[in-house]
Amino acid sequence: MKPYTRIIGTGHYLPSNVLTNEDVEKVCDTKSDWIVERTGIEQRHFCEDGEGTSDMAEVAARRALESAGISAEELDLIIVGTSSPDYGSPSVAAILQDRLGCKTICAFDISAACTGFIYSLGVADSMVKAGAAKTALVIGAERISTYIDWEERNTAVLFGDGAGAAIITASDEPGILSTHLHADGSKKDILFLNNGKPVYEPQDRANKVSMVGPDVFKNAVKRFSEVIDQCLTENNVAKEDIDWLVPHQANLRIIQAVQKKLGMNDEQVVVTVNKTANNSAATVPIALDLAIRDGRIKPGQLVISAAFGAGLTWGALLLRV
Ligand SMILES: CC(C)(COP(=O)(O)OP(=O)(O)OC[C@H]1O[C@@H](n2cnc3c(N)ncnc32)[C@H](O)[C@@H]1OP(=O)(O)O)[C@@H](O)C(=O)NCCC(=O)NCCS
Numbered sequence: 001m002k003p004y005t006r007i008i009g010t011g012h013y014l015p016s017n018v019l020t021n022e023d024v025e026k027v028c029d030t031k032s033d034w035i036v037e038r039t040g041i042e043q044r045h046f047c048e049d050g051e052g053t054s055d056m057a058e059v060a061a062r063r064a065l066e067s068a069g070i071s072a073e074e075l076d077l078i079i080v081g082t083s084s085p086d087y088g089s090p091s092v093a094a095i096l097q098d099r100l101g102c103k104t105i106c107a108f109d110i111s112a113a114c115t116g117f118i119y120s121l122g123v124a125d126s127m128v129k130a131g132a133a134k135t136a137l138v139i140g141a142e143r144i145s146t147y148i149d150w151e152e153r154n155t156a157v158l159f160g161d162g163a164g165a166a167i168i169t170a171s172d173e174p175g176i177l178s179t180h181l182h183a184d185g186s187k188k189d190i191l192f193l194n195n196g197k198p199v200y201e202p203q204d205r206a207n208k209v210s211m212v213g214p215d216v217f218k219n220a221v222k223r224f225s226e227v228i229d230q231c232l233t234e235n236n237v238a239k240e241d242i243d244w245l246v247p248h249q250a251n252l253r254i255i256q257a258v259q260k261k262l263g264m265n266d267e268q269v270v271v272t273v274n275k276t277a278n279n280s281a282a283t284v285p286i287a288l289d290l291a292i293r294d295g296r297i298k299p300g301q302l303v304i305s306a307a308f309g310a311g312l313t314w315g316a317l318l319l320r321v
Pocket residue numbers: 029030031034035038039114153154155157158211212213214215216217220250251278308309310
């Protein structure tokens with residue numbers, strides 16, 4: 001059995017429908033300048049009517065398979081990080097197993113909000129290293145536009161839709177060096193759907209996302225810092241050795257706080273939040289794919305990624321590309 005795992009292909013998809021801040025001004029009591037100044041966001045992509053999470057995930061998956069140079073029949077595991085699946089069940093992963101023409105392989109979703117891709121990659125990495133699978137398709141895909149309430153302006157302006165995918169496989173060479181996954185459910189009330197009401201209770205804001213923005217901001221910066229420290233320490237890696245930071249794209253100010261902590265310059269940080277807004281579980285694989293495809297991230301380089309989201313959940317990933 002091969003002792004390591006590597007990412008051998010990536011892909012992403014963003015819906016063609018672009019909503020600029022100026023478009024948002026027409027449906028929400030906000031100003032483009034405020035959004036740019038407080039978040040760095042200039043635009044976001046929203047699904048068309050009838051376009052769902054599995055549709056976006058399928059395109060991202062096909063692009064990742066193509067870049068890996070393998071067929072769907074070679075997969076033996078699919079994990080999708082999503083908090084906005086098409087159905088309560090079946091999972092997005094099961095839908096993809098069928099649509100991609102895979103064998104009857106293990107396929108399931110993980111609900112870890114914005115940390116969904118790092119959670120999914122962590123679980124897939126463990127399963128491949130344990131010999132339970134050889135080659136896995138790992139996806140982060142979200143249709144957050146479903147949950148947006150334009151009356152709640154501090155939340156509504158932040159999100160967009162999209163999907164990103166990676167193919168990982170067993171390898172003789174180290175690639176995914178470690179993943180670090182955490183949760184703290186005691187803070188579930190600062191970022192939630194349904195006004196924090198369980199689905200079995202009468203709803204006044206069914207399927208609407210809300211948050212206590214400043215609390216989320218503070219917790220994000222704290223947990224990002226902690227998990228990056230943990231990742232560097234456990235790998236015995238100095239921050240100077242990191243070539244690239246591929247952070248979750250929630251807010252440019254959060255990214256800059258993490259960048260400052262790592263002492264990295266702007267040219268070492270992959271930023272997409274200005275063009276994509278926050279695609280929740282999809283931000284990390286979208287950013288990774290963009291920077292690999294445009295040649296910024298090169299083979300052999302060391303990449304650290306970290307994410308934070310509702311739950312609360314947070315995690316980090318260290319990767320030799
Ligand atoms: C949401 C967020 C951008 C708000 O920024 P902030 O600087 O903390 O702003 P506050 O919430 O303190 O609000 C400041 C003012 O802006 C106003 N405001 C909030 N949203 C606004 C909007 N979209 N447009 C215009 N004004 C807005 C508020 O009403 C408030 O006005 P007041 O001072 O008159 O009461 C920021 O808290 C944030 O990014 N938090 C983290 C969000 C996140 O990343 N969530 C996902 C995590 S995965």
